[in-house]
Amino acid sequence: MEAYSNLMQEILNGKFVFTGELEPEKTTDLNELVEGAKPLVGYAVACNVTDNPQSMAYMSSLVASYLVQRDAGMETIYQLRCSDRNRLALTADVLGAAALGLKNILALTGDHVSLGDNPGAKAVYDLDAVLLTYMIRKMVDEGVDLAGKPIHEPPKLHVGVAVNPNADPLEAEIIKLKRKEVAGAEFVQTQVVYEMEKVDSLFEIYNQYGIKVPVLIGIFPMKNYGVADYFDKNIPGVSVPKELLEILKMASEITDKKERKEKYLEINLEYFENFVRDIMKSEAKGVHVMAVGYEQMVRELIARVRGEG
Amino acid sequence: MIVVEQKPLEDILDMVKDCDRMLVLGCDGCSGIYQVGGEKQAEMLSSMLRMGKKTKGENKEGDLKIEASTVLRQCDKEIVREALEGSIGGYDAVLSMACGAGVQTVAEVFPEKLVHPAVNTKFIGMQDREMGDLHERCRACGDCILAETGGVCPIARCAKSLLNGPCGGQVEGKCEVGGYEHDCAWILIYNKLKEFERLDQFLKLRLMRDNRISESPRDLKGSIKYSGGGD
Numbered sequence: 001m002e003a004y005s006n007l008m009q010e011i012l013n014g015k016f017v018f019t020g021e022l023e024p025e026k027t028t029d030l031n032e033l034v035e036g037a038k039p040l041v042g043y044a045v046a047c048n049v050t051d052n053p054q055s056m057a058y059m060s061s062l063v064a065s066y067l068v069q070r071d072a073g074m075e076t077i078y079q080l081r082c083s084d085r086n087r088l089a090l091t092a093d094v095l096g097a098a099a100l101g102l103k104n105i106l107a108l109t110g111d112h113v114s115l116g117d118n119p120g121a122k123a124v125y126d127l128d129a130v131l132l133t134y135m136i137r138k139m140v141d142e143g144v145d146l147a148g149k150p151i152h153e154p155p156k157l158h159v160g161v162a163v164n165p166n167a168d169p170l171e172a173e174i175i176k177l178k179r180k181e182v183a184g185a186e187f188v189q190t191q192v193v194y195e196m197e198k199v200d201s202l203f204e205i206y207n208q209y210g211i212k213v214p215v216l217i218g219i220f221p222m223k224n225y226g227v228a229d230y231f232d233k234n235i236p237g238v239s240v241p242k243e244l245l246e247i248l249k250m251a252s253e254i255t256d257k258k259e260r261k262e263k264y265l266e267i268n269l270e271y272f273e274n275f276v277r278d279i280m281k282s283e284a285k286g287v288h289v290m291a292v293g294y295e296q297m298v299r300e301l302i303a304r305v306r307g308e309g
Numbered sequence: 310m311i312v313v314e315q316k317p318l319e320d321i322l323d324m325v326k327d328c329d330r331m332l333v334l335g336c337d338g339c340s341g342i343y344q345v346g347g348e349k350q351a352e353m354l355s356s357m358l359r360m361g362k363k364t365k366g367e368n369k370e371g372d373l374k375i376e377a378s379t380v381l382r383q384c385d386k387e388i389v390r391e392a393l394e395g396s397i398g399g400y401d402a403v404l405s406m407a408c409g410a411g412v413q414t415v416a417e418v419f420p421e422k423l424v425h426p427a428v429n430t431k432f433i434g435m436q437d438r439e440m441g442d443l444h445e446r447c448r449a450c451g452d453c454i455l456a457e458t459g460g461v462c463p464i465a466r467c468a469k470s471l472l473n474g475p476c477g478g479q480v481e482g483k484c485e486v487g488g489y490e491h492d493c494a495w496i497l498i499y500n501k502l503k504e505f506e507r508l509d510q511f512l513k514l515r516l517m518r519d520n521r522i523s524e525s526p527r528d529l530k531g532s533i534k535y536s537g538g539g540d
Contacts, residue, residue, distance in 0.1 A: 083469075087517065109476045112468050112486045123469060130473035131517050146517065164477045172475055172499040172511070179473055179514045191477065236489075237480040 005103030017286035024064035037072035055116025081110030086126035098155030137184030214285035225252035335379035336407035346406030383411025459501025466494035
């Protein structure tokens with residue numbers, strides 16, 4: 001198998017990889033996003049660039065992915081949702097992504113548009129994440145679009161997918177992952193998990209279905225108690241462990257800003273360093289750190305588990 | 310059956326404000342069966358419209374003629390013609406309580422009449438008499454895969470109409486769209502197929518739909534073969 005991206009090269013080399021996450025918002029100014037990516041160069045091999053997360057109408061992830069690669073020198077994983085585009089628009093964006101030098105796409109079905117900030121929008125879902133994966137692999141491997149029409153200079157990029165280890169029933173979710181593998185998925189990033197039990201149950205059913213696609217476990221260090229509390233209450237099916245939530249709450253009561261910030265960092269590092277070390281002993285091939293806007297933490301965490309910290 | 314819901318009375322009054330001589334036409338088909346647009350409802354609506362119009366004083370009382378009637382099925386041209394051709398001359402407009410197909414059938418059979426809808430057509434659904442509910446069960450997509458999905462339709466019952474679900478928006482079998490009230494269709498499918506030891510069907514990667522199958526307007530030309538009369 002040929003690797004087009006650093007992400008895939010490192011996975012193939014057997015290196016335990018780290019990916020980060022960047023979120024373009026409702027703006028035309030990407031300065032903050034690019035600056036946020038710079039400190040992660042050399043730590044995360046690539047960063048996801050979200051596409052209308054939670055169905056918020058934000059700046060194009062294609063444009064943001066390109067600018068982050070160009071201006072921050074950070075390889076990107078361009079997230080692409082089926083919620084907002086039919087197969088023609090998806091084809092156009094995949095071709096555009098390849099032309100701009102993007103090397104990784106994360107194929108997502110996408111949150112339902114009625115949950116976002118333009119809830120009356122028409123939801124598309126001409127394809128789903130499985131079929132988008134299938135389409136991208138057809139474009140890359142066979143040099144044709146979904147209808148079999150030849151592409152002049154086919155794209156050269158990799159396609160990843162998502163899986164939710166918190167799903168209940170988990171078997172239904174893992175069978176869907178199997179379908180994604182059959183469709184051609186080359187890597188998987190998971191929804192946020194906080195406990196090894198979730199990682200272990202994931203791999204148990206994963207092995208039962210003979211799945212081989214490399215898995216990056218999603219983790220979410222929380223910059224402050226507010227973020228943790230919001231996440232705990234609003235992200236369906238995921239809860240922050242009570243003890244962790246409790247100590248973050250205690251830290252939020254520290255009045256000195258600098259001291260509070262240091263305490264948050266210390267709490268996160270203590271929890272996630274141990275957690276990542278445990279993940280490294282599992283079948284996972286990497287960790288996806290979804291700490292948007294918390295670069296200091298991401299850097300420190302990666303440095304520590306690599307023994308550089 | 311096709312599920313309809315009556316429009317708010319104010320909206321109907323506004324829609325028919327210029328109509329003095331009007332037939333409120335129920336349908337004994339779908340909308341009559343679950344008592345939204347049958348004979349009784351047509352009579353009730355016509356009397357409410359008479360009262361409403363008198364209250365508003367938009368029409369001269371002597372000119373006002375609002376009556377109710379019903380036909381067996383408003384979506385059948387022959388039935389509509391036979392039922393109404395003797396009496397329709399006495400009205401300028403028809404206020405139909407049938408689904409959109411019924412409204413348009415009446416309009417097509419009697420092109421000289423104004424035909425307005427008194428109801429909104431909602432979906433093709435299942436009636437639950439015990440709870441008094443109606444639930445969507447079919448989207449008339451034209452390519453039925455119920456045999457593969459344990460008799461649960463993901464096109465009608467999954468908020469995203471996914472062919473390869475479940476998505477990440479389900480929690481313990483409930484869908485995030487609509488606030489976790491609806492069952493996730495794909496978890497229902499998973500449970501059903503597991504119960505019947507048919508998880509091989511769940512593993513199957515379903516390729517993209519050819520959407521031309523459900524592109525409107527759709528026809529089935531010459532496909533109806535009657536052995537007897539029009540009923």
